[in-house]
Structures are given as C-alpha cells and as structure tokens.
Amino acid sequence: MTAPTIGFPRLIRPTRSRLGAAGRSWALWTGVAILALLIVTSIVSTFWTPYSPTASGTGALQAAPSLAHPFGTDGLGSDVLSRTMAAARTDVSITVVVVLMALVVGTVWGSLAGFFGGAFDYVTMRILELLNSFPSLLLAVLVIAVAGSGIANVIFVVAVLPLPDYVRLARAEIRSKKEYQFAEAARLVGRGPFGVLFAHLVPNSLRPLLTYASVNASYVASTVGALGFLGLGIQPGSAEWGSMIAQGQDAILSGQWWISGFPGLAIFLLAAAFHLISDAIADLRDQGSAA
Amino acid sequence: MTTSDDITAQPPVLDVQDFGGGFENQPGHVDPVLHGVTFSVPKGSSTAIVGESGSGKSLTALSIMGLAPGRFRRTSGSIHYSGRNLTAMTEQELRTVRGREVSIVFQDARSSLNPVFTVGTQIADVCRTNRGVTRREAKRQTLEMLDLVRVPEARRRMDQYPHEFSGGMAQRAMLAMALISQPKLLILDEPTTGLDVTIQADVLDLIVDIKAETGMTTCLITHDLGVVAETCDRVVVMRGGEVKEIGSCEQIIDAPADPYTQQLVADSRMVENR
Numbered sequence: 185m186t187a188p189t190i191g192f193p194r195l196i197r198p199t200r201s202r203l204g205a206a207g208r209s210w211a212l213w214t215g216v217a218i219l220a221l222l223i224v225t226s227i228v229s230t231f232w233t234p235y236s237p238t239a240s241g242t243g244a245l246q247a248a249p250s251l252a253h254p255f256g257t258d259g260l261g262s263d264v265l266s267r268t269m270a271a272a273r274t275d276v277s278i279t280v281v282v283v284l285m286a287l288v289v290g291t292v293w294g295s296l297a298g299f300f301g302g303a304f305d306y307v308t309m310r311i312l313e314l315l316n317s318f319p320s321l322l323l324a325v326l327v328i329a330v331a332g333s334g335i336a337n338v339i340f341v342v343a344v345l346p347l348p349d350y351v352r353l354a355r356a357e358i359r360s361k362k363e364y365q366f367a368e369a370a371r372l373v374g375r376g377p378f379g380v381l382f383a384h385l386v387p388n389s390l391r392p393l394l395t396y397a398s399v400n401a402s403y404v405a406s407t408v409g410a411l412g413f414l415g416l417g418i419q420p421g422s423a424e425w426g427s428m429i430a431q432g433q434d435a436i437l438s439g440q441w442w443i444s445g446f447p448g449l450a451i452f453l454l455a456a457a458f459h460l461i462s463d464a465i466a467d468l469r470d471q472g473s474a475a
Numbered sequence: 476m477t478t479s480d481d482i483t484a485q486p487p488v489l490d491v492q493d494f495g496g497g498f499e500n501q502p503g504h505v506d507p508v509l510h511g512v513t514f515s516v517p518k519g520s521s522t523a524i525v526g527e528s529g530s531g532k533s534l535t536a537l538s539i540m541g542l543a544p545g546r547f548r549r550t551s552g553s554i555h556y557s558g559r560n561l562t563a564m565t566e567q568e569l570r571t572v573r574g575r576e577v578s579i580v581f582q583d584a585r586s587s588l589n590p591v592f593t594v595g596t597q598i599a600d601v602c603r604t605n606r607g608v609t610r611r612e613a614k615r616q617t618l619e620m621l622d623l624v625r626v627p628e629a630r631r632r633m634d635q636y637p638h639e640f641s642g643g644m645a646q647r648a649m650l651a652m653a654l655i656s657q658p659k660l661l662i663l664d665e666p667t668t669g670l671d672v673t674i675q676a677d678v679l680d681l682i683v684d685i686k687a688e689t690g691m692t693t694c695l696i697t698h699d700l701g702v703v704a705e706t707c708d709r710v711v712v713m714r715g716g717e718v719k720e721i722g723s724c725e726q727i728i729d730a731p732a733d734p735y736t737q738q739l740v741a742d743s744r745m746v747e748n749r
Contacts, residue, residue: 369587371542373601373652374574383600387591 209467215460218453226272235263237270237423246440256442258431268446271423275454278339278408283401285343290350291386291393297351298358299381305355312348320345321410328416335418342407346400353396357389391465398462402455409451425451487515488660488692489539493552494562496538505548508534509716512552516660516709521686521693523703523724525739526713532696535713536662540579541569557659575605578653582665584645588637594645595621595633598652605656620651625681643674647681654685664696679706700743704728712736 234253235242240260242253249256255264297308315323324341331337361367362385370380412418412426425447432443491514497507509531516522524532537543539554541561554561556572564572581587589597598620599613608616621629624647632644640648646666653661663682667675683706686693695707703710703724710727712720712735720733731737 365581365583365586366589368542369581369649369652370589372540372573372579373656374570374572374605376570379604384589388589 209464211460212464215457215464218457219461222272222276222450222454222457225269226276229266229269229273233263233266233269235266237262237266239263242266246435246443248440249442255446256440258428258443259435264428264442264446267423267428268425268450271425271428271447272450274335274418274422274424275405275408275426275451278335278342279401279405279454282339282343282404282408283397285339286346286350286400287393287397289343290347291354291389293347294351294354294356295358295381295386295389298355299362299377299385308351308355312351315344315348321407324407324411325414325416328411333416333418338408338411338416338418342404342411345407346403349396349400350393353393354386354389357392358385361385361388395462395466398458398465401458402462405454405458406451486518487555488518488557489516489694490555491515491535491539491552492555494535494538494549494554495551496543496547496549498544498546499548500546505550507550507716508547509538512713512716512718514711514718514721516692516694518692519690520709521683521695521707522709522711523695523697523707524711524713525697525700525703527698527739529715530713531716532713533664536579536664536694536696539662540573540577541566542573574601574658575656576658577660577662578656578658579662579664580646580649580653580666582668584649585637585640585642587649588640588645590637593634593636594640594648598633598648598655601652602655616655617651620655621648623654623685624648624651625677626651642670643678646670646674646678650678650681650685654689657689658691660692660694662694662696665698666695667697667699667702675702682706700728700740712739 229237240262242263243257243261245257245261246259247253247257247261253263253265255268258264258267293308297305318326324345327341327344328337331341358381362380367380367384370384375383408424409426409429412424412428413430415427415430418424418427428447429444429451432440432445432447435441435443436445491512494509494512495507496509497505499505512531512535514522514524524535526532534543534547538547538549539556539561541564549562553563556577559572561569561572588594592600595614595617598617599610602608602613602616603610606613617633618629621633626632626644626647632640637645637648650666666682667678670678679702682693682695685691695703697703707724710720710722710724711718712727712733714735720727720731720736722732727736728740731740
C-alpha cells in the first residue's frame with residue numbers, strides 16, 4: 185500500500201511558540217527532564233558504572249548507603265547504584281520499544297478497520313473482545329509461562345496487552361472523521377482510499393493516540409517491572425528493576441530498604457515522567473478547533 | 476461573452492442523460508431521488524444548475540465525480556465526460572478523472588481544508604499527486620496559483636494553517652487547489668454560500684476572470700439567481716430531482732417558460748426589490 189504523506193502534521197513538530205500553554209507548563213519540562221535523565225543514565229551505563237553491575241562482593245553484604253556505595257549493596261554484595269543504572273537500559277528500552285510497537289500496529293490496524301469497516305472490522309472487534317476478556321496481567325503470565333522467558337517474549341506480551349485500546353481508539357477516531365469534508369475533498373482531488381486514510385485522516389487522529397501512548401508508557405513501565413518482580417521474562421541475574429525489588433523484598437522487613445527502594449523509585453520516576461508528558465500533550469492547543 | 480447559440484453548437488464536455496437514482500435505505504428497496512436528469516455542459520460554457528434545497532443538484536454533482544454517498548444507487552441513465560462514460564468506470568479509472576480533469580469546490584471551504592497541515596502544503600500536495608512534479612516545483616506553482624486567486628501576501632499565507640484563514644480566503648485557497656491540476660471542467664457547489672456579500676462578489680468576479688483567462692468550462696451549482704445572472708450563460712433549473720427547464724441565462728431570467736422557474740424568478744425579484 186502506498187500512502188504518500190503530506191508532511192509532518194503540526195502536532196509532532198511543535199516549535200516553542202506553537203506549543204501554546206503546554207510550552208510553559210512545568211509538567212512537560214519536569215517529565216521531559218526525568219525521562220532525559222533516565223535515558224542518559226541508560227546510555228552511560230553501557231560504558232561506565234561505578235562497579236560491575238553483575239559482580240558480587242563489591243562491598244559488605246547488605247551494606248547501607250555510604251560514599252563508596254551511594255545506594256548501598258544487596259544481599260550478594262553487588263552495588264545497587266550500578267545495578268539500578270544498568271537496569272535502566274533494560275527497562276527504558278523495553279518500555280519505548282513496546283509503546284512504539286503498540287502505537288504503530290494499533291494505529292494502522294484500527295485505522296484500516298475504522299475506514300473500511302465490513303468483515304475486516306467485524307473480525308477485528310471480535311479479536312479485541314477476546315483479548316479484553318482476559319485479565320491482562322494474568323494473560324501476560326500465561327503467555328510467558330507457555331512461550332518461555334526472554335526479552336523478546338516480554339516485549340511481545342506487554343505490547344499485545346494495550347493493543348486493543350490503541351486499535352479501538354484509532355478506529356473510533358477514523359470512523360468519526362472519515363465523513364469530514366476535508367476527507368471528501370481529498371477524494372475529489374484524486375486521492376485513493378489509502379491516501380485519504382494515511383495522509384489526511386491518521387494525522388488528524390494522532391493527538392488522542394499520542395496522549396494515550398504516553399499514559400500507556402507509564403503502565404508498560406510498571407508492567408515490565410511487575411513481570412520482573414514475579415520472576416518472569418527477564419533472565420534471572422541480568423539487572424532489571426522489578427527483579428531487583430523482588431530480590432530485596434525480604435530485606436525490607438529487617439530494615440535494609442535500599443535494595444528494593446532505589447529500583448522502586450526508578451520505576452516510579454519512569455512512570456511519572458510519562459504521566460507528566462501525557463498531561464502536557466493533552467493540553468496542546470487544539471489547532472483544528474481554534475477559530 | 477459568446478451567445479448561447481454559439482455555445483450549444485460546441486460538443487458537450489459533460490453530458491448527463493436520463494440520470495436517475497435513489498437511496499437504498501432498506502436493502503432491496505430504492506427510494507428514488509433523481510428522476511431522469513438530462514442536461515449537458517457545452518465546452519467553454521459556464522452552466523448554472525439552479526434549484527432549491529433538496530432538488531438534487533449537489534447529488535448530481537457528486538454523481539459526476541463518482542462520489543455520491545454510499546447508499547446511493549443509480550437506476551437509469553449515464554454521465555459522459557468528453558465522450559467517456561463515467562458511470563461505467565471503475566474506481567481506479569475515476570480517480571484519474573477526479574482532480575485532473577474535473578475539479579470541484581465546495582460550499583464550506585474551511586472544513587474542506589485539513590486542519591493539521593498548512594494551506595500551502597495541501598495545495599502543493601495535490602499538485603504533486605496529480606502532476607508528478609518535484610516538491611520545489613509544486614511549491615512554486617502553489618505560490619503562482621495563490622497569486623492568481625488573489626490571496627494577498629501569498630508567500631506568508633501559504634505557511635499558515637486553515638484556522639488562520641477567513642472564509643473568503645479559504646474559498647480562494649480551495650479554488651487554487653482545484654485549479655492547480657488545470658482541470659478541463661470546474662464544478663462549483665454553492666461556492667459563495669456563507670460568505671459576506673462583498674466577499675461573494677469578489678469570489679464571483681475572480682471565477683469569471685479565471686474562466687476568461689483559462690477558457691475552462693465551469694458548472695456552477697447555486698440557489699441564488701442573482702449569482703447566476705452575474706456569472707453564467709446557460710441555466711439548468713432543477714426541482715425535486717427533475718430538470719424543469721434549460722435555457723440561456725437571458726431567456727430564463729427574462730422569459731421563463733416553466734411555472735416553477737417563473738415563480739423562482741419572481742421570488743428572487745421580490746427579495747431584490749424589497
């Protein structure tokens with residue numbers, strides 16, 4: 185299918201002056217700053233961490249935070265700061281890949297269903313109902329139990345969970361807009377159905393989809409953590425925030441809060457960053473309705 | 476302006492023969508809307524289709540483009556464009572006619588523009604899709620076309636978004652979009668409805684001027700006889716999905732033959748003289 189695009193829609197090339205109220209909002213810049221910090225951390229951790237994230241016995245076992253170990257050490261004597269940094273790479277990249285996959289697949293699928301309707305739309309909706317009828321975390325656990333662990337499986341499962349929401353959102357947007365006059369006008373200047381859909385209708389539907397994607401990102405971040413906590417998906421031993429929390433859970437009761445606390449804080453920061461950004465995207469000035 | 480006798484001697488660009496159809500509101504049952512609509516648009520003419528709301532004039536125009544609403548079913552007749560039968564064409568073939576050969580301009584220009592792209596981008600895009608020129612060339616032609624339709628400060632305005640355009644300016648932009656592929660036939664579906672009277676006059680003048688410059692055939696759909704008198708040489712009067720009368724502009728306005736046309740002319744005089 186050839187779908188020549190017209191150019192970048194306004195929503196995703198916001199110059200400073202066109203951000204409107206969102207450009208001055210503290211939520212956007214706080215969220216972006218936190219996300220940037222986490223991304224920089226994950227990049228830095230590929231070259232340098234204070235100690236090797238996989239080495240045990242870098243200090244005393246379960247040592248409290250100190251100058252040598254700012255986040256303390258865990259039950260094997262590994263440096264919690266190094267492990268938290270290394271885990272940023274896993275968690276941030278999984279989150280980003282998952283959200284992009286779900287966004288792209290969901291948008292294309294939902295748009296096609298909403299635009300063409302008919303049997304394809306009918307089958308789509310039944311598949312979505314099937315997916316929605318399972319409790320999502322249970323579905324994830326089941327699939328990983330059957331398909332086996334590994335980062336690829338985790339990405340696939342966590343991307344499939346929110347897919348129905350993306351598909352429904354895109355479908356509803358396209359259905360409500362396909363009779364708009366600019367769509368008709370595009371047909372009248374000789375655009376084919378795919379041209380009308382992907383060059384005109386989809387760019388007009390991106391705002392709610394991107395808003396949802398950023399909300400969904402925070403959910404994905406915590407789901408990836410939850411799967412790690414349950415010991416599913418990510419290989420044991422490799423650094424991942426959820427599994428780090430699980431490792432430290434017994435120690436919390438005896439007062440060694442830092443082993444679970446810092447990775448927990450990291451998950452919170454990642455989820456919060458996406459939430460703040462989603463608030464700001466939702467506030468972006470609505471170009472279409474501005475008089 | 477050529478007289479109507481010269482014009483009818485020209486071969487028709489558009490020939491609608493006994494075109495009938497209706498909406499299939501229940502499966503298998505068509506509620507008729509158009510009844511044997513027959514008229515032709517001679518080459519180089521400016522033909523007006525006049526009628527009240529619901530007379531089927533817009534539906535006829537959309538049928539010409541092959542874009543009548545989904546539930547519309549053709550029951551009789553044909554539409555020929557330059558000797559090619561549009562009603563027998565596949566969607567693929569029709570797409571080569573739309574925009575390239577026949578363009579249409581709607582009533583509400585502002586909602587015909589896509590709100591998330593700049594006006595210039597959209598016009599240039601039509602140019603690139605239909606004529607396969609480079610991005611740079613498309614931009615140059617867009618600028619030229621916006622100048623032609625008298626959008627002031629075209630260079631600045633082409634980078635603006637539709638919501639920054641007034642109704643009259645948006646109508647000019649739509650006109651530029653319709654004209655950029657150099658169509659042979661331009662259909663204007665109530666192009667001045669919803670505009671201020673002064674702007675209406677400007678847009679109509681512009682259409683007349685462009686027509687004189689390019690020699691394009693136009694088909695104006697309107698309910699306003701005042702607009703017709705100013706711009707057209709042939710008039711098709713429609714009511715209730717039927718063609719009531721066809722004649723030259725002078726004949727229709729000075730000596731209407733059909734009782735409905737007589738009433739229409741009388742009523743519009745009454746409004747004017749008030």
